Amino acid sequence: MDYRIGQGWDRHRLAAGRRLVLGGVEIAAPVGFVAHSDGDVLLHALCDALLGACALGDIGAHFPDTDPAWKGMDSRRFVAEVLAQVNAAGWSLVNLDGTIVAETVRIAPHREAIRESLAGLVGLPKDRVSLKAKTAEGTDAVGRGEAMDAQVVVLVSRGEDRGSGGSGR
């Protein structure tokens, strides 16, 4: 079995009166993302992690923000298209681990809904989908509530499990 790790990071600006969508879940909040698509930083970081693991480029190359086709796009479609390419290259997602860095929007009350959404999107059981939340402790643009960050790490595998049966897998 061949394994690869990928990491992704994204940041979008926040402004009053915009939609806030994280992991495909719409969250009621006084601020939302300023972005060409729906601005879902968590799904954008997931796409980059998947593409990175398979050395398939980055989300900007696949879905350029200069292309009107992606304006207001539901980012779940980006994930579906990226996952299709990853699978076409023979890779399967093993697990994902995400972190959201947000100052003024509390993520914890939405954590389970977001995990369930992510699990459904990538076709994994929930115990392989982790989501953590932090603040920026009042520092930098995220800490001032001007932006939100997300980071995602994924593991993908390809090929036969050649273990002799003693690997415990």
Ligand code: MG
């Ligand atoms: Mg983005």
